[in-house]
Amino acid sequence: MSDAKLETLRAQVLDANRELARRGLAQFTFGNASAIDRASSRVVIKPSGVPYDQLTADNLVVTDLDGRIVAGELRPSSDLPTHLVLYRAFAAIGGIVHTHSHYATVWAQARREIPCFGTTHADYFHGPVPVTDVMAESDIGGEYEANTGHVIVRCMGTRDPLRMPAILVSGHASFCWGKDVASAVGTASVLEEIARMAYHTVALDADAEVISQALHDKHFLRKHGATAYYGQPDRT
Amino acid sequence: MSDAKLETLRAQVLDANRELARRGLAQFTFGNASAIDRASSRVVIKPSGVPYDQLTADNLVVTDLDGRIVAGELRPSSDLPTHLVLYRAFAAIGGIVHTHSHYATVWAQARREIPCFGTTHADYFHGPVPVTDVMAESDIGGEYEANTGHVIVRCMGTRDPLRMPAILVSGHASFCWGKDVASAVGTASVLEEIARMAYHTVALDADAEVISQALHDKHFLRKHGATAYYGQPDRT
Amino acid sequence: MSDAKLETLRAQVLDANRELARRGLAQFTFGNASAIDRASSRVVIKPSGVPYDQLTADNLVVTDLDGRIVAGELRPSSDLPTHLVLYRAFAAIGGIVHTHSHYATVWAQARREIPCFGTTHADYFHGPVPVTDVMAESDIGGEYEANTGHVIVRCMGTRDPLRMPAILVSGHASFCWGKDVASAVGTASVLEEIARMAYHTVALDADAEVISQALHDKHFLRKHGATAYYGQPDRT
Amino acid sequence: MSDAKLETLRAQVLDANRELARRGLAQFTFGNASAIDRASSRVVIKPSGVPYDQLTADNLVVTDLDGRIVAGELRPSSDLPTHLVLYRAFAAIGGIVHTHSHYATVWAQARREIPCFGTTHADYFHGPVPVTDVMAESDIGGEYEANTGHVIVRCMGTRDPLRMPAILVSGHASFCWGKDVASAVGTASVLEEIARMAYHTVALDADAEVISQALHDKHFLRKHGATAYYGQPDRT
Numbered sequence: 001m002s003d004a005k006l007e008t009l010r011a012q013v014l015d016a017n018r019e020l021a022r023r024g025l026a027q028f029t030f031g032n033a034s035a036i037d038r039a040s041s042r043v044v045i046k047p048s049g050v051p052y053d054q055l056t057a058d059n060l061v062v063t064d065l066d067g068r069i070v071a072g073e074l075r076p077s078s079d080l081p082t083h084l085v086l087y088r089a090f091a092a093i094g095g096i097v098h099t100h101s102h103y104a105t106v107w108a109q110a111r112r113e114i115p116c117f118g119t120t121h122a123d124y125f126h127g128p129v130p131v132t133d134v135m136a137e138s139d140i141g142g143e144y145e146a147n148t149g150h151v152i153v154r155c156m157g158t159r160d161p162l163r164m165p166a167i168l169v170s171g172h173a174s175f176c177w178g179k180d181v182a183s184a185v186g187t188a189s190v191l192e193e194i195a196r197m198a199y200h201t202v203a204l205d206a207d208a209e210v211i212s213q214a215l216h217d218k219h220f221l222r223k224h225g226a227t228a229y230y231g232q233p234d235r236t
Numbered sequence: 237m238s239d240a241k242l243e244t245l246r247a248q249v250l251d252a253n254r255e256l257a258r259r260g261l262a263q264f265t266f267g268n269a270s271a272i273d274r275a276s277s278r279v280v281i282k283p284s285g286v287p288y289d290q291l292t293a294d295n296l297v298v299t300d301l302d303g304r305i306v307a308g309e310l311r312p313s314s315d316l317p318t319h320l321v322l323y324r325a326f327a328a329i330g331g332i333v334h335t336h337s338h339y340a341t342v343w344a345q346a347r348r349e350i351p352c353f354g355t356t357h358a359d360y361f362h363g364p365v366p367v368t369d370v371m372a373e374s375d376i377g378g379e380y381e382a383n384t385g386h387v388i389v390r391c392m393g394t395r396d397p398l399r400m401p402a403i404l405v406s407g408h409a410s411f412c413w414g415k416d417v418a419s420a421v422g423t424a425s426v427l428e429e430i431a432r433m434a435y436h437t438v439a440l441d442a443d444a445e446v447i448s449q450a451l452h453d454k455h456f457l458r459k460h461g462a463t464a465y466y467g468q469p470d471r472t
Numbered sequence: 473m474s475d476a477k478l479e480t481l482r483a484q485v486l487d488a489n490r491e492l493a494r495r496g497l498a499q500f501t502f503g504n505a506s507a508i509d510r511a512s513s514r515v516v517i518k519p520s521g522v523p524y525d526q527l528t529a530d531n532l533v534v535t536d537l538d539g540r541i542v543a544g545e546l547r548p549s550s551d552l553p554t555h556l557v558l559y560r561a562f563a564a565i566g567g568i569v570h571t572h573s574h575y576a577t578v579w580a581q582a583r584r585e586i587p588c589f590g591t592t593h594a595d596y597f598h599g600p601v602p603v604t605d606v607m608a609e610s611d612i613g614g615e616y617e618a619n620t621g622h623v624i625v626r627c628m629g630t631r632d633p634l635r636m637p638a639i640l641v642s643g644h645a646s647f648c649w650g651k652d653v654a655s656a657v658g659t660a661s662v663l664e665e666i667a668r669m670a671y672h673t674v675a676l677d678a679d680a681e682v683i684s685q686a687l688h689d690k691h692f693l694r695k696h697g698a699t700a701y702y703g704q705p706d707r708t
Numbered sequence: 709m710s711d712a713k714l715e716t717l718r719a720q721v722l723d724a725n726r727e728l729a730r731r732g733l734a735q736f737t738f739g740n741a742s743a744i745d746r747a748s749s750r751v752v753i754k755p756s757g758v759p760y761d762q763l764t765a766d767n768l769v770v771t772d773l774d775g776r777i778v779a780g781e782l783r784p785s786s787d788l789p790t791h792l793v794l795y796r797a798f799a800a801i802g803g804i805v806h807t808h809s810h811y812a813t814v815w816a817q818a819r820r821e822i823p824c825f826g827t828t829h830a831d832y833f834h835g836p837v838p839v840t841d842v843m844a845e846s847d848i849g850g851e852y853e854a855n856t857g858h859v860i861v862r863c864m865g866t867r868d869p870l871r872m873p874a875i876l877v878s879g880h881a882s883f884c885w886g887k888d889v890a891s892a893v894g895t896a897s898v899l900e901e902i903a904r905m906a907y908h909t910v911a912l913d914a915d916a917e918v919i920s921q922a923l924h925d926k927h928f929l930r931k932h933g934a935t936a937y938y939g940q941p942d943r944t
Binding site: 030 | 898
């Protein structure tokens with residue numbers, strides 16, 4: 001990996017972590033963002049416990065796919081093993097964001113998937129946003145953070161990670177991903193808003209119905225995939 | 237249409253779109269505003285998928301009432317056909333705003349009209365804010381965006397669009413309109429607040445009662461119509 | 473009334489109206505503040521329908537206690553007759569604020585008094601915040617705004633207006649008052665927060681219990697009245 | 709206590725009180741922060757009823773552990789006796805914060821402990837956040853503020869105050885503490901967010917289940933105690 005490429009990746013990860021704080025998705029140190037360079041298998045991630053306003057490109061941590069530190073003076077985020085499991089399982093993704101954003105976390109705490117009640121959701125997620133199983137005591141006692149990754153991968157099953165770029169970990173919070181770390185941050189923002197909309201929809205009507213598959217597909221596919229016509233041709 | 241008139245209309249539409257973002261009514265690219273010049277049947281609308289802070293008067297799109305592009309390099313908002321159906325059906329309106337503002341969208345997702353629980357609502361909307369039927373699969377598979385307009389027009393029925401300047405599209409979000417695009421933006425702001433008030437009223441008391449027709453009429457008519465006495469004579 | 477006194481009163485009313493907007497208590501033109509000079513029976517009030525950022529000391533309206541305009545080019549707030557009824561009924565008050573602040577309005581829409589669930593409420597209001605009867609059709613059809621004042625006065629009954637400086641008008645919103653208009657604004661701010669706290673308390677536990685009269689009295693009286701010991705001696 | 713040490717403590721207490729306002733934890737004058745110098749038993753606390761933006765290092769009040777004023781022209785916070793009881797009972801703490809922050813107060817008003825529904829809570833509090841008994845009328849009529857401290861101490865029982873650094877006083881609000889006043893402010897911020905998350909979790913699912921003790925311990929202990937591996941070694 002060239003120095004220039006690494007600098008670009010560091011800049012993207014720095015910006016992504018700061019965006020989490022700026023957009024109100026991560027208070028205190030509740031969240032972290034990483035990105036991977038697939039050619040060299042280098043991962044850049046937030047250091048553990050460092051406030052967002054003290055982050056610099058230099059205090060980010062660079063590791064390989066086994067979590068060995070390649071550069072950086074600080075400990076990486078304690079959630080690094082979760083990120084690594086996801087990078088290994090989902091070859092198409094280039095960035096991951098973990099946040100305890102409010103309403104996404106509320107659904108995770110209630111251990112419920114987020115149903116698709118409207119086109120705002122359908123524009124970004126192809127299906128309900130899944131929630132993992134509760135982790136077994138043996139998974140918690142062992143390699144807890146890596147096991148968090150495994151429970152996510154198991155829950156995703158055969159879903160395409162770019163069509164379902166987010167998941168809720170039961171009793172914990174959300175993980176989002178995308179082709180790069182900036183799009184993972186964007187997904188985390190949208191997830192929070194659709195989680196909040198779904199929360200209020202259920203509160204207004206406990207029996208609210210999800211939208212039809214036809215409407216869900218229409219909205220998802222007019223923005224994504226081969227027949228998309230939303231946005232500008234050079235922007236997709 | 238003179239160049240000067242077109243410039244004015246572009247400036248109004250630019251400002252309206254930016255206002256949606258400024259007032260928190262449209263996050264990401266969830267929303268669009270348009271205006272029409274009735275003399276020339278020219279419509280100015282937001283380009284599709286362009287962030288609000290990248291909008292300029294020049295990248296707005298100008299079309300005729302059939303959606304043919306008259307000026308502009310970019311694709312128009314994918315919701316253009318909805319706007320056009322509304323401009324054709326409601327001769328008195330000069331501007332349209334579509335947003336996924338939070339609480340209005342929640343009512344749309346719950347597929348419920350917004351009852352008039354207080355004078356804040358009655359000051360702006362003469363009746364409950366209606367919600368459309370769920371769109372049929374055939375409507376979604378066909379000219380979806382134009383059909384969204386048709387379902388709105390059907391739901392409005394014989395209502396006066398200037399006395400009911402907003403509607404909720406089931407499972408989607410709101411459309412608002414007015415004599416010009418600035419008043420459509422104002423209506424979208426008020427709609428969001430009365431949707432939020434109604435939401436909390438129902439949550440506090442599931443059997444909350446609407447206000448009397450006498451009180452509803454009193455408030456609407458002291459602000460609107462021939463006998464209005466609210467505001468200043470030169471401001472109405 | 474001397475010119476200097478009038479200028480002071482105008483400045484206070486201007487500041488109070490602006491504070492309503494600044495503190496988020498009045499959106500759009502949903503709210504107005506007034507003050508009275510008891511010696512001359514002059515009332516200074518917001519003009520009707522003028523946005524808060526266009527208010528100046530000069531465009532405020534000065535009237536007598538019968539609502540006759542003494543100074544000012546603009547129409548007074550359409551709620552002026554309500555203010556006048558209150559000034560006549562409650563001799564101890566010097567300022568009034570009307571707002572459609574969100575949670576206070578929600579309780580008014582649900583037609584429920586705000587129970588005292590905690591010491592935050594007890595620090596400011598001696599008893600639950602009352603809600604008026606629904607206005608009769610004959611009251612709405614007649615002198616509506618004056619009748620709004622009468623329904624408030626009737627509901628207050630023998631309560632001391634300085635110990636219960638706020639009321640909810642059913643299906644409408646709140647009125648607050650105090651020894652001067654600045655304290656009425658302060659009360660409107662606190663009312664909104666205790667309305668919001670009470671809303672969430674009831675939502676968390678539909679059978680939530682009010683605090684004991686002993687605790688209610690303790691908190692109210694340590695801040696107000698002869699034996700108060702909260703705050704600084706020269707600040708009460 | 710040296711002058712330099714006292715100046716440092718004053719600066720910390722000033723900053724802590726201002727932080728309460730800045731972070732939206734204390735509106736109006738609803739809250740106060742104090743710190744203690746254990747060597748000299750000197751307590752620095754906010755003066756009563758003074759707005760946060762008028763606080764200076766000089767108008768803070770310095771007392772001994774019996775509440776006798778050692779320095780300062782103003783009356784101390786009326787809650788001083790509560791702080792003193794806590795400093796005497798919990799030898800490990802160096803700072804205390806009292807706020808009426810919104811959602812923590814809602815739980816206190818509903819008289820319910822905050823269950824641990826997720827890892828956000830477990831990261832900071834080892835167990836549910838307790839709520840005190842309702843105070844007896846005799847406790848209110850007597851030394852009310854000191855008795856508030858006694859009811860807190862009784863409720864804490866054998867809990868380690870650094871593992872459970874917060875409590876809810878029934879019908880009132882929260883008290884938080886920590887090794888110093890800055891960490892007490894941090895705890896008050898986190899408490900508000902976990903109270904808000906738990907509120908929405910219960911609203912989404914009235915039968916929501918708490919996380920397992922294994923997950924609770926894992927998250928608390930990876931951040932706190934001898935085997936902690938979260939954060940940086942030199943950052944605790």
